[in-house]
Amino acid sequence: MFAKIRIFVYLFSLCPMAFGMGPLYAQKSLTLEQSLEIAAKNSPDIRSVELNLERSSQSLKAQQAALKSRFSLSITPVDYSKDRLFNTDFSSWFTTQTKQSYGMFTISQPISWTDGTFAIINRLSWRDASSANPFGTSKSRTYDNNLYLSFQQPIFTYNRTKINLRSLELDLENNSLSYDIEKLALERSVTQNFYNVYKQRMSKNIAIEERNNQQKSYGIIKNKVDAGLAAKEELYQAELNLATSESQLQNENVTLENALDDFKNLVGISLFDSIQVTADISHHPVEVDLNSAIEHGLKYRMELRQRKIDIENARYNLIQTSALNEFKGNVSLNYGIIGTDEQFGNIYDAPTKNQRFSISFDIPLWDWGEKKSRIKASQAVVKNRQLSLEDERNNIIIGIRQAYRSLINLQNQVEIARQNVRNAQLTYDINLERYKNGDLTSMDLNLFQTQLSQKKMGLVEALINYKLALLNLKIQSLWDFEKNRSVLSIDK
Numbered sequence: 322m323f324a325k326i327r328i329f330v331y332l333f334s335l336c337p338m339a340f341g342m343g344p345l346y347a348q349k350s351l352t353l354e355q356s357l358e359i360a361a362k363n364s365p366d367i368r369s370v371e372l373n374l375e376r377s378s379q380s381l382k383a384q385q386a387a388l389k390s391r392f393s394l395s396i397t398p399v400d401y402s403k404d405r406l407f408n409t410d411f412s413s414w415f416t417t418q419t420k421q422s423y424g425m426f427t428i429s430q431p432i433s434w435t436d437g438t439f440a441i442i443n444r445l446s447w448r449d450a451s452s453a454n455p456f457g458t459s460k461s462r463t464y465d466n467n468l469y470l471s472f473q474q475p476i477f478t479y480n481r482t483k484i485n486l487r488s489l490e491l492d493l494e495n496n497s498l499s500y501d502i503e504k505l506a507l508e509r510s511v512t513q514n515f516y517n518v519y520k521q522r523m524s525k526n527i528a529i530e531e532r533n534n535q536q537k538s539y540g541i542i543k544n545k546v547d548a549g550l551a552a553k554e555e556l557y558q559a560e561l562n563l564a565t566s567e568s569q570l571q572n573e574n575v576t577l578e579n580a581l582d583d584f585k586n587l588v589g590i591s592l593f594d595s596i597q598v599t600a601d602i603s604h605h606p607v608e609v610d611l612n613s614a615i616e617h618g619l620k621y622r623m624e625l626r627q628r629k630i631d632i633e634n635a636r637y638n639l640i641q642t643s644a645l646n647e648f649k650g651n652v653s654l655n656y657g658i659i660g661t662d663e664q665f666g667n668i669y670d671a672p673t674k675n676q677r678f679s680i681s682f683d684i685p686l687w688d689w690g691e692k693k694s695r696i697k698a699s700q701a702v703v704k705n706r707q708l709s710l711e712d713e714r715n716n717i718i719i720g721i722r723q724a725y726r727s728l729i730n731l732q733n734q735v736e737i738a739r740q741n742v743r744n745a746q747l748t749y750d751i752n753l754e755r756y757k758n759g760d761l762t763s764m765d766l767n768l769f770q771t772q773l774s775q776k777k778m779g780l781v782e783a784l785i786n787y788k789l790a791l792l793n794l795k796i797q798s799l800w801d802f803e804k805n806r807s808v809l810s811i812d813k
Contacts, residue, residue, distance in 0.1 A: 348595040353515050356588050356598070360511045361504065363589020370496070370503045377493040384489050388431050388482070396424040413455045421448040436482045437474035442657075443467070464665045469657020469675050477682075478649040479640050488637060491630050498623040498630075505796050505808075512792055514584045516785045519600045521577040523781045528573040531774045532566040538766060539563045541757055551759065558763040562770075602784040604735050607791060607802050611725045614798035618721050619714065621799045621809055628710040635706045639699040645692045646685040653679045717797070724794040731787040738780040745769075745776040 351359075361367060403418045423446030430439045444467045451460045475481075539559040545551035585592050619625065655677040660668040685692075749769045755761040795801050799808045 348597055350599045351596055352599055353512060356515050356584075357508055357511055359590065360507055360588045364507055366503055367500075367507060370500045374493075374496045374500050377489070377496045381486075381489045381493050384486055388433050388486070390428060390430045393427045393429075394424065395427075398422050408454075411454070411456075416453040417450065418452075419448065419450045421446055421450075423447070431482060433482045433486065434480075435474060436480040437472065440471040442469055442471055463661050463663050464668055465659065465661040466668050467657065467659040467675060469655050469659075472652075472654040474652040476650040476652060478647060479644055484637050484640065488634065491634060495627055495630050498627050501809075502623050509792065509796060511588060513789060514580075514587050515598055516600065516602075516788065518577070518580045518584045518598045519602070520781055520785055521573070521580045522597065524778055525570070525573040525577050527774050527777050527781075528566070528570040531770055532563070532570050534770055535559075535563040535566040535767075538753075538756065538763065538770075542763060545759070555763050558767075562763055562767045602781070602788060604784055604787065606732055607728075609725060609728060609794065609802050611722065614721050614725065614794065614800060614802075615718055617800045617807070618717050618798040621807070622713075622717050624713050625710065625717065628706065628713050632703065632706040632710060635699070635703040639696065639703055642695045642699040643692075645695060646688045647692075648682070648684055650680060650682040653677070653681070721794070721797045724790065724797045728787070728790040728794055731783065731790050735780075735783045735787055738776070738783040741776040742773075742780050745773040749773045 400421045400423070401419070403416070405414055405416045407413075408415050423444065425442065425444045427443075428441045431437075432439060445465075447464050449460075449462045451458065539556075539562070542551055542555050542559045546553055546556045581596065582592060584590075584598075585594065585596070590596065655675065657675045658669070658672040659675045660670070660672040662668050662670060749772070752761055752766055752769045756763075756766045791803065795803075795808060800806075801808055
């Protein structure tokens with residue numbers, strides 16, 4: 322019977338999936354740098370920003386390609402029509418029949434600095450036409466070729482080509498900035514969760530240490546009670562302290578597992594993977610120059626550039642709004658030659674010049690104040706964007722100064738926490754000896770044990786908070802004071 326039980330337990334340990342427990346994986350250690358690399362590949366927010374960046378990049382490439390010479394060819398192999406029309410001059414009906422084939426080859430070149438268009442156009446056609454009327458029948462079969470240069474130039478209006486191109490350039494730059502900002506936000510989030518897991522692990526280790534101390538205390542008092550040197554109520558209190566420490570250890574274990582699940586989900590690791598985080602939270606005070614941090618932040622913070630892009634876009638929108646119901650014109654110039662003949666080879670035996678020049682104007686008369694109101698609305702948007710820029714500058718300065726103060730304060734808190742741990746450890750050791758000698762109750766010793774655990778946890782939290790404050794200052798100023806270099810590649 323016992324052999325069967327042992328076999329069952331052995332098979333259970335080898336086949337956990339058969340009992341709904343999921344596979345057992347070898348535990349993997351992750352550093353903060355490894356976690357950031359994994360998160361950068363798996364983060365849905367990063368992928369979304371990357372897709373926006375790709376959209377902006379391709380849109381700009383398309384617009385730049387549209388500014389190059391375009392070659393187009395249109396061909397109509399067959400075009401047949403037969404109509405019966407009434408001619409008022411002769412008060413008679415005419416029947417016309419036309420068969421034709423034609424094609425057009427065009428080379429057009431947009432001119433970005435003037436917003437005009439230059440084109441070379443060649444139209445070649447063959448026509449077989451006949452007309453029947455009361456006065457007789459006429460037929461014509463000819464080839465014709467029309468080759469001409471064309472130039473179209475808007476006047477008294479803004480350059481739409483330049484503004485469209487500039488808007489796409491700003492959109493790409495804005496999305497590039499958003500990508501960098503999202504990476505910093507991801508670094509902050511992953512780092513906070515990473516250190517939270519590490520803190521929970523240390524909290525569990527402290528709970529294990531406290532449980533072991535309680536077991537030791539329980540063993541001491543049990544021996545005394547068995548020897549008749551202490552009252553039973555002391556044993557009962559020791560049992561209660563031990564049970565409380567066991568319960569606390571279980572709570573810490575649950576909290577750690579929950580934190581690990583949240584961390585895996587954030588980073589993009591399978592929830593069934595077994596991992597632990599390893600971190601170096603040793604305290605090395607970092608020298609920070611507040612003025613340099615503010616100067617670098619104001620120079621390179623991407624949010625400031627984004628606000629400037631918003632202002633520029635608002636100004637372009639104001640230009641477009643100002644063009645509503647505007648007085649504008651257009652210059653059109655065509656020049657070329659056209660030749661016709663019944664024989665294809667004789668088309669240009671007697672060519673004719675093909676010339677056309679025109680200037681046209683659009684003159685708005687009355688719009689009931691629509692343009693004026695829309696311009697004022699756009700001007701308000703520009704001023705609002707300028708206020709946002711100034712507000713962003715103030716927020717950056719405030720953020721850097723607050724991060725600096727927090728860092729200096731936490732540096733002091735770390736030293737205080739270290740001293741507290743030393744004092745709490747010495748106090749516990751002294752009172753443990755008193756407990757062994759019977760000069761202290763289990764309840765009193767438990768208070769010193771709880772104090773020691775709290776101070777150890779306080780030191781861990783102070784060290785982690787210092788690391789996070791240093792990261793916050795790096796994100797605020799875009800300067801890594803630990804490595805003494807800029808976060809941005811452009812400034813390295």
